[in-house]
Amino acid sequence: MGYTLNFAAVWRNFDFLLSGLALSLGLAVISILIGAAIGLVVAFALTSKSRFAVVPARVYVTVIRNLPILVLVLFVFFALPQMGVRLDKIKSFVLVLSLYSGAYLAEVFRAGLLSIPRGLTEAGLAIGLTGMQIRSSIIAPLMLRNVLPSLSSTIISLFKDTSLAAAIAVPELTFAARKINVESFRVIETWMVTSALYVATCFLIAAVMRFVERRLALPR
Amino acid sequence: MSHTFLEQLWIARYVVMNGIGVTVSISLLAILAGSILGVFVGLALVYGGVVLRLTVRAYTDIIRGTPVLVLVLASYYVSAAVGLDLGPFSAGVLALAVFCSSHVGEIVRGALQAIPKGQTEAAKAIGLTFTQTFTSVLWPQAMRQCLPAWVNTAAEMVKASTLLSVIGVAELLLRTQEIISRNFMSLQFYFLAGGLYFIINYGIEHFGKYVERKTALPS
Numbered sequence: 099m100g101y102t103l104n105f106a107a108v109w110r111n112f113d114f115l116l117s118g119l120a121l122s123l124g125l126a127v128i129s130i131l132i133g134a135a136i137g138l139v140v141a142f143a144l145t146s147k148s149r150f151a152v153v154p155a156r157v158y159v160t161v162i163r164n165l166p167i168l169v170l171v172l173f174v175f176f177a178l179p180q181m182g183v184r185l186d187k188i189k190s191f192v193l194v195l196s197l198y199s200g201a202y203l204a205e206v207f208r209a210g211l212l213s214i215p216r217g218l219t220e221a222g223l224a225i226g227l228t229g230m231q232i233r234s235s236i237i238a239p240l241m242l243r244n245v246l247p248s249l250s251s252t253i254i255s256l257f258k259d260t261s262l263a264a265a266i267a268v269p270e271l272t273f274a275a276r277k278i279n280v281e282s283f284r285v286i287e288t289w290m291v292t293s294a295l296y297v298a299t300c301f302l303i304a305a306v307m308r309f310v311e312r313r314l315a316l317p318r
Numbered sequence: 319m320s321h322t323f324l325e326q327l328w329i330a331r332y333v334v335m336n337g338i339g340v341t342v343s344i345s346l347l348a349i350l351a352g353s354i355l356g357v358f359v360g361l362a363l364v365y366g367g368v369v370l371r372l373t374v375r376a377y378t379d380i381i382r383g384t385p386v387l388v389l390v391l392a393s394y395y396v397s398a399a400v401g402l403d404l405g406p407f408s409a410g411v412l413a414l415a416v417f418c419s420s421h422v423g424e425i426v427r428g429a430l431q432a433i434p435k436g437q438t439e440a441a442k443a444i445g446l447t448f449t450q451t452f453t454s455v456l457w458p459q460a461m462r463q464c465l466p467a468w469v470n471t472a473a474e475m476v477k478a479s480t481l482l483s484v485i486g487v488a489e490l491l492l493r494t495q496e497i498i499s500r501n502f503m504s505l506q507f508y509f510l511a512g513g514l515y516f517i518i519n520y521g522i523e524h525f526g527k528y529v530e531r532k533t534a535l536p537s
Binding site for chain 1: 392396512
């Protein structure tokens with residue numbers, strides 16, 4: 099043993115880690131926004147009465163949720179080009195994480211939709227709103243408030259999934275850490291700092307989400 | 319060199335089966351070790367003294383805030399750096415078990431805290447010791463509560479086992495990559511790997527639902 103911690107090499111490359119973290123956050127934000135849009139549509143499909151909407155939505159959610167994300171990442175980056183679809187590594191990863199988050203967020207939103215009392219839809223119909231108007235101005239806003247706690251844990255886990263972009267050499271935080279690790283051999287220090295950056299970011303996301311939750315809470 | 323996918327699959331059949339075997343062993347070991355550790359984590363979070371509780375809370379928060387890939391890489395490189403020669407397989411399983419323990423810990427904590435306080439009080443009133451209360455009143459109820467989430471965690475572990483390919487453990491995904499590097503059929507063989515992972519996870523999910531139905535209290 100007799101290992102003495104020396105963070106000099108890590109601090110020297112700290113801006114490299116920080117730019118990695120910025121890219122991780124960027125990947126997460128873009129993918130989650132696209133994923134939320136997909137998730138919302140899929141959730142409405144899952145809770146609709148038409149079988150033509152329910153079945154494809156269910157298949158999408160079941161397939162994506164039962165696949166390892168790394169397999170999807172490698173598939174899109176290495177196998178899709180064989181079908182003539184050639185995306186660069188960042189676009190490939192955003193595509194995968196958007197599809198992935200779409201499936202998880204769809205389940206979150208579905209649970210939220212089921213928690214909205216039927217009477218609200220009926221009230222909307224009674225004052226002459228169309229189905230689309232009811233969804234966009236009554237159900238969706240209320241549902242979003244309801245799902246904020248589970249939304250926050252889904253967002254945190256999706257942020258952590260951005261680390262898989264390292265597998266196709268996207269220079270995000272984990273990739274930056276591996277590079278510093280290999281160049282400096284300060285193994286323990288590198289992973290301590292990297293893990294601390296992830297943990298701190300997750301705490302920050304959780305705090306922001308709690309703040310949003312409090313701000314949006316309905317008066318009781 | 320033969321050209322159809324089926325011929326290539328036939329050539330690679332033992333490699334694929336071997337990969338499945340390694341994936342299943344990794345997952346089973348990690349779930350087993352992680353669940354045992356996780357029960358202790360859950361118990362410490364609910365019944366521990368202040369110091370123990372805060373220590374275990376810090377452990378779970380740090381593990382849950384770190385991506386599994388980082389845990390895997392850290393476990394592999396750090397264990398080598400401190401002179402513990404674990405090798406990729408053990409280092410990877412260790413990382414997954416630690417990850418699993420933090421999840422199981424939270425599941426167990428939630429289940430134990432969901433049991434109404436009156437149960438413990440009733441047990442005390444009829445003169446049970448804490449150990450007796452735990453083994454015959456709290457644990458059976460908590461188990462039932464834990465089950466669905468625990469099955470989810472098991473499926474998570476199978477998915478997370480793919481990350482061990484990054485440190486060179488020859489599980490299903492790395493085997494698939496090896497096969498593709500020989501025959502360049504990336505589309506077909508990634509599709510195959512995806513299908514196999516889907517079957518394993520879908521099986522676990524359905525098994526979970528079955529067990530849940532079997533152990534449900536009559537309502």
